[in-house]
Amino acid sequence: MIEMLFTQALGLVAPWQVKQVDFNREAGRIDFQVTFGGSRHICPACGAAAQPFHDRLARSWRHLDFFQYEAYLHAEVPRVACSGCGKVTQIPVPWAREGSRFTLLFEALTLMLAPTMSVLAAGRLVRVPPRRLWRVIEHHVGKARARESHAGVRTVGIDETACRRGQQYLSVFYDLDAQRLIFATPGRDKSCLERFAEDLSVHGGQPQAVTHVSMDMSRSFQAGAAEHFPQATVCFDRFHVVALGSKALDEVRRAEVKSQPELKGTRWSLLKNPSAWTIPQLQTMHWLQRSNLKTARAWRIKQALRTIYATARSPDEARPLFQRWLSWARRCRLDPFKRLARTLTTHLTGILNGFEAGKHNGRVEAMNRALQEARARARGYRRVENFIAMAYLVAGKLTHLPTPPFAQIALVPHKTE
Template sequence: MEDNSGLSSRGRFLMIETLFTQALGLVAPWQVEEVIFKPESGRIDFQVRFGAAIHACPACGAAAQPLHDRLARSWRHLDFFQYEANLHAEVPRVACAACGKVTQIAVPWAREGSRFTLLFEALTLMLAPTMSVLAAGRLLRVRSRRLWRVINHHVGQARAQESHAGVRAIGVDETASKRGQTYISVFYDLDKQRLLFATPGRDKATLGTFASDLAEHGGEPTAITHVSMDMSGSFQAGAAEHFPDAEVCFDRFHVVALSSTALDEVRRAEVKSEPQLKGTRWGLHKKPADWTVKQTETMHW
């Protein structure tokens, strides 16, 4: 039977299969075999079929090996409009006569072991720097711990390719985590302004952990010429032990903060004998060019 478009039901179905095969970026012998749309459940499911009877062995590369069996697998994909999309496929395993192994074929839309498509993982990595993983999980309707596995995998791969051979000046600082319950020490390449490493803790041992990681990525602890830090005794001891040839520099923020604190203490002590010092706190912290007329007169006095 044909409708007003002149296409049979089978023809319309084949056109839908072709459309979604192209939309998913599939190439032969992979193709969409069935589309199941469930608007009441807010999802759309694609059944993908491998349409060949032979394939090269994934283990040794021997060509034209017979398929051994097929294993059912599913992956979460990017939403189609407002509907959650999922891919399903019976993934073949190849029985290789050359190497004697039975090996599963790699699907082109997902990495091995993942239950997300590569495009879904790419979206996760785009969201991670802009919001918490918990918020990203709510947006994507996925438990945050599953997203953490995706992030850890790709960050690990990226870090494995990082070279720290040219690092010469580093900065170290700590930041609070879990509402101040724990601390994380972070290490920066001050020349290229990039994060090199982060590790729990804020003691002497954290610099040793970083020194080991630096060496693992082609860096040389003895080649570090400058270490910028706050005035933490633990950091100073760690720098002396693990970066013996480096000059320790106290970062400007902490030096200025300490000098400002000392200045306030002296002002509060002397205002008792010099009442005119009252109200000069902010003027003392300003550059002379930013003083008001009254502040200028007071400072000259």
């Protein structure tokens, strides 16, 4: 009776059935002995019907825990000796993929846990070495990505994110319309866009169909976009433009603090949005604005640049605002802002293109924060391949991953292929 109960609970159908259940409380595990009741089967290699068995091989799989106990499935899996193709082939089992030592539900649990905690922590939770869980993650992420279609990709956001502190970077490519990560590759040079163009074509996309590319002012990215996405309009992202203004402001502050020691400790007040100032920072900024320091003037110029993005809604609205700002920056007698004015003048067309609706990297920056949070949970990744797999799992919106285990009724897979 109990065997029938677990046969149904595991979602098995004839001729598969649970023959025996062994519970070992001291060992903290429960073992299900599963048997195949037939003597013939379709050849898995060529499809020939009613082929006799050659032999049976013992196999075991880790399953979801039974209460607090580890659960394992064991079966002597038949191998078919086919008279048609002459091959001896093991028949597939309905609860696990070929070559795996976990059931599909256990692997689905791994994929559900990995984006919310480190793989090391997930391994401790399910009592499996992390390296084995990484193999599961990389297999399913790779398989799911292979089935993704990028035929509708028209607007692309490009950015870089750190893989290891000060050592290695990834270039990430984001579908701005679908708001998902579609490609990640090591490096941050021109060749990254070549690899992206190749990957886009493999997944049914067309590089020549991409209409907009949003990115920073990296010369490598610009050269790669011009070569591999010649039809695309280049949009320089607002986040990076304002970041250049903040960098120029900090250069002015660091130069002036040598002669004005009262500027020490003002860096974060200067860089933060005024709406986020604390009371001490508010007092500091009130003092600074009443002073005649270069840093105060630099802060006003930087804030004026930020205000352009807060008020302009189109390239036509932004153009006169930028022209006035550039005139001010050129005449401000602050070398960092004079250099910035020259840079922005050179890239003004791409900057104005960035004011088109939705053609900016705001979502990309949010994605990068999610990736860095995953990296922080893991305290870094030893292999860049692990970080890339986790990036797809966190931000790729993959639609062909196994269904989460608690959303399934039966063990037999329905949406895993």
